[in-house]
Amino acid sequence: MNTVSRIGLDTAKNVLQVHAVDGAGETVTTRRLRRSQVLSWFARLDRSADCLVGLEATGGSHYWARELVKLGYRVRILSAQAVKPYRQGQKNDARDAEAICEAVARASVAETPLKSVEQQGLLAQQSFRRRLVNQRTALGNQLRGLLSEFGVVMGRGLGRLRRRLPELAEDATNGLPDDLRPVLMEAHAELVDLDRRIAQWDRRFAARARADERARRLMQQRGIGPLTALRLIAVCGDGAAWRNGRAFGAHLGMTPRQSSSGEQVRLGTMTRLGDKELRTLLIHGARAAMRHLDDTTPLGRWVTALQRRRHKNVAAVALAHKNARIAWALLAHGTDYRPATDRAMN
Numbered sequence: 001m002n003t004v005s006r007i008g009l010d011t012a013k014n015v016l017q018v019h020a021v022d023g024a025g026e027t028v029t030t031r032r033l034r035r036s037q038v039l040s041w042f043a044r045l046d047r048s049a050d051c052l053v054g055l056e057a058t059g060g061s062h063y064w065a066r067e068l069v070k071l072g073y074r075v076r077i078l079s080a081q082a083v084k085p086y087r088q089g090q091k092n093d094a095r096d097a098e099a100i101c102e103a104v105a106r107a108s109v110a111e112t113p114l115k116s117v118e119q120q121g122l123l124a125q126q127s128f129r130r131r132l133v134n135q136r137t138a139l140g141n142q143l144r145g146l147l148s149e150f151g152v153v154m155g156r157g158l159g160r161l162r163r164r165l166p167e168l169a170e171d172a173t174n175g176l177p178d179d180l181r182p183v184l185m186e187a188h189a190e191l192v193d194l195d196r197r198i199a200q201w202d203r204r205f206a207a208r209a210r211a212d213e214r215a216r217r218l219m220q221q222r223g224i225g226p227l228t229a230l231r232l233i234a235v236c237g238d239g240a241a242w243r244n245g246r247a248f249g250a251h252l253g254m255t256p257r258q259s260s261s262g263e264q265v266r267l268g269t270m271t272r273l274g275d276k277e278l279r280t281l282l283i284h285g286a287r288a289a290m291r292h293l294d295d296t297t298p299l300g301r302w303v304t305a306l307q308r309r310r311h312k313n314v315a316a317v318a319l320a321h322k323n324a325r326i327a328w329a330l331l332a333h334g335t336d337y338r339p340a341t342d343r344a345m346n
Contacts, residue, residue, distance in 0.1 A: 002022040002026065002028050003022060003023070003046055003047060003048050004020040004021070004022060004028050004029075004045055004046060004047040004048065004051055005021065005022055005023045005047070005048045005050075005051055005052070006020070006021050006025075006051070006052050006053075006054075006101055006104065006105060007019065007020045007021075007051065007052070007053045007054070007073075007101060008020075008053075008054050008096075008097040008098060008099070008100030008101025008102070008103075008104060009053055009054065009055050009064065009097065009100065010056065010093050010096040010097040010100060011055060011056070011058060011059075011060050011061055011064055012093070013035070013060075014034065014035050015032055015033070015034060015035070015093075016032070016033050016034075016035065016038055017030075017031075017032055017033075017093035017094055017096065017097040018030065018031055018032075018033060018041075018097060019094065019097035019098045019100070019101045020045075020101070021101060023048070030094055030097070030098075032093070038064070039067055039071070042068060042071055042073070043071055047073075050074055051073055051074065052073070052074045052075075052076065052104060052105070053065075053068050053073045053074065053075045053076070053104070054075075054076050054077075054078055054100045054101060054103060054104025055075065055076075055077050055078070055100065056077070056078055056079075056080045056083055056096075056100060057077050057078065057079055057080060057112040058080065061077050061112075062077065062114060062115045062120060065077055065114050066114065066116075066117070069114070075114065076104050076111050077111065077112040077113075077114060078100065078103055078104060078109055078110065078111055078112070079109070079110040079111070079112060081110075082103060082109045082110040083096075083099050083100055083103045083109070084099070086099040086100075086102040086103045087099035111241075113237065113240075113241035115234070115237070116237070119233070119234045119235075119237060120234075122230055122233070122234040123231075123234045123235075125201070125204075125205075126205075126227070126230070126231060126234070126277065127277075128201075129198065129201040129202075129205075130277060132194055132197055132198050132201070133198060135194060136158065136191065136194040136195070136198065139187060139190060139191060139194070140158050140161055140191070142187075143161055143165070143184075143187055144161075146180070146183070147168070150175070150176055150177070150180065151175070152168065152174075152176070158191070161191065162188070162191060162192075162195075165184050165185075165187065165188040165191070166184075166185070166188055168184055169181045169182075169184040169185045169188070202226075202227075205226045205227055205230055206226045208226070208230060209225075209226035209229050209230055210226075212229075212230070212233070214229075214233055214330075214331060215229040215230055215233060216229075217330050217335075217336055217337060218232055218233070218327055218330055218331070218337075220336060220337035221323055221326060221327065221337050222289035222292070222293070222299075222323075223282070223285030223286045223287075223288055223289030223319070223320070223323055224282075224285055224323060224327065225285065227281055228278070228281040228282060228285055231275070231277060231278045231281055232278065232324075232327050232331070233331070235274075235275050235278050236248060236327065236328060236331050237331070238331060238332065239328050239329075239331045239332030240332070242328060242332075244325075244328070245324070245325030245326065245327075245328040245329050246325060248324060248325065248327075248328040249321045249324045249325050249328075250271075250273075251273065251274045252273070252274040252275060252278060252279050252282070252321075252324055253270055253271045253272040253273035253274045253276075253279055254270050254271075254279060254282075254283075254317055254320060254321040254324065255270060255271060255321070256268055256269070256270060256271070257269055257270065257271045270317060279320070282320040282323055282324055283316055283317055283320045285320070285323070286316045286317070286319035286320040286323060287316045289319065290303055290307075290312070290315065290316060290319060297339070297340070298340040299339065299340060303315055303319055306318060
């Protein structure tokens with residue numbers, strides 16, 4: 001058998017597909033592996049010293065990448081959208097693995113940095129908190145819809161619901177049917193419980209951020225709190241996966257979508273690539289920071305001038321992008337945040 005130099009691995013829950021080629025790009029083997037067979041097959045494979053394995057960025061890809069790195073392989077996790085153009089013919093596991101094998105050899109193909117167990121654990125915690133927040137929002141929307149059926153209309157905001165639900169359930173003269181009252185009481189109890197659990201997670205994140213030296217440095221920036229700082233650490237790590245802060249900002253999807261040809265440059269809305277949760281936290285943090293910026297500072301003057309030219313939402317995204325680039329520099333170089341004094345803002 002020829003020595004394998006490059007492998008495409010299409011992952012799944014139970015059956016994984018392998019496509020392996022040699023140094024000349026000729027197919028060496030194509031086969032399906034049960035989950036229990038994967039690591040033993042890779043361990044005894046006749047391969048080159050710098051054998052490269054490509055995976056799509058899907059569920060479980062970081063686990064398999066870490067295990068293959070332990071076996072001495074070089075691993076690249078590729079964006080699924082970037083792999084798609086390399087697939088030939090109909091879609092199936094074998095064609096997907098072949099496309100991954102072809103795409104992983106291209107340095108220009110978008111790559112997802114390998115996350116450590118610690119990073120994924122932190123992301124799991126934040127994902128769980130986000131589910132609780134979404135559940136609370138869905139509960140509030142459902143209650144507003146139910147009450148509107150009986151002529152009770154409430155404005156936006158969970159505060160009104162928290163205050164009025166017990167009153168509505170206990171007031172026998174408001175015309176609400178008796179069947180609705182236990183629903184309101186149980187919904188109020190669920191809302192209070194969700195508030196308690198979300199607040200508990202917020203306290204955990206705040207304590208963890210205070211104990212983490214990297215998070216403390218990140219929180220020196222305006223618009224970055226414990227949740228955003230920990231998310232930056234979980235997504236960015238030490239920053240080594242990006243050449244500079246601009247590349248990291250582009251990875252988060254806050255740069256304009258480009259559709260240019262010849263000398264005609266067309267820039268559209270932001271690309272919305274990368275981690276949606278981190279992008280949302282950075283933009284919301286930037287909006288909060290914009291309300292308290294000092295116009296006598298270079299940053300304040302830059303934001304104020306930008307708001308005169310463009311919509312405030314554009315200014316918020318621009319500030320969020322700047323914060324992301326600064327955050328990358330703090331993590332990559334291990335430095336403290338030093339606000340601009342008289343240097344130009346760009």
